[in-house]
Amino acid sequence: MQQLNLFQESAPVLPVTYYPDFLGIEQANSLYQHCLKLEWQQNQIRIAGKTMPVPRLECLYGDKGCDYLYSNSVFLKPICWTDTLSSLRDSITALTGYKFRIVIGNQYRTGQDSIGWHADTDSSMGLSPAIASLSLGGVRKFQIKPRNGKPTDFWLEHGSLLVMHPGCQSTHLHQVPKTNKVVSTRINLTFRPHTAKSR
Numbered sequence: 001m002q003q004l005n006l007f008q009e010s011a012p013v014l015p016v017t018y019y020p021d022f023l024g025i026e027q028a029n030s031l032y033q034h035c036l037k038l039e040w041q042q043n044q045i046r047i048a049g050k051t052m053p054v055p056r057l058e059c060l061y062g063d064k065g066c067d068y069l070y071s072n073s074v075f076l077k078p079i080c081w082t083d084t085l086s087s088l089r090d091s092i093t094a095l096t097g098y099k100f101r102i103v104i105g106n107q108y109r110t111g112q113d114s115i116g117w118h119a120d121t122d123s124s125m126g127l128s129p130a131i132a133s134l135s136l137g138g139v140r141k142f143q144i145k146p147r148n149g150k151p152t153d154f155w156l157e158h159g160s161l162l163v164m165h166p167g168c169q170s171t172h173l174h175q176v177p178k179t180n181k182v183v184s185t186r187i188n189l190t191f192r193p194h195t196a197k198s199r
């Protein structure tokens with residue numbers, strides 16, 4: 001006799017929590033304006049012996065001494081927290097219970113700006129970091145998948161917060177793929193821990 005498999009179509013359990021309305025529209029709009037004025041940099045990345053521009057703008061704010069190196073080639077030194085960013089950090093800590101010492105900004109100017117499949121495993125964040133990712137502006141597709149599994153799509157809304165829980169970076173990969181659709185500029189802020197000694 002054929003049996004109905006109740007589990008086949010169920011959504012995968014992911015080590016993330018998505019808060020679509022973390023910020024109200026007014027708050028999200030004014031934060032977006034604040035973030036446009038941050039100190040954005042065009043960094044260069046070295047992949048397979050070639051140096052190329054990172055396909056997005058970046059910035060790093062955080063505690064003194066919390067330097068960040070990724071892909072063994074992009075070195076970011078934190079600028080001191082703005083009041084807006086530190087109060088946002090505190091409200092994310094109040095919601096999630098996770099503590100953060102840096103925030104990396106990504107600015108996706110067009111649909112051609114992107115971030116490929118990766119996990120955030122830089123050792124400066126410690127072994128099992130919780131990462132909280134706030135999205136502003138144009139809505140882009142964010143994909144997450146188990147290291148050998150199928151992706152799940154999230155459409156990260158203006159003012160939304162996606163929390164990647166401890167363990168997520170060891171078991172899953174994520175990306176924001178390029179798109180040929182016309183999309184407005186998107187700003188993403190990823191709040192992260194850091195192991196540097198406090199000074």
Ligand SMILES: O=C(O)CCC(=O)C(=O)O
Pocket residue numbers: 104106115120133142156174175176188190
């Ligand atoms: O822009 C996003 O939503 C993701 C950014 C990201 O994965 C990263 O900065 O490591």
Ligand SMILES: [Fe+2]
Pocket residue numbers: 118119120174
């Ligand atoms: Fe990431």
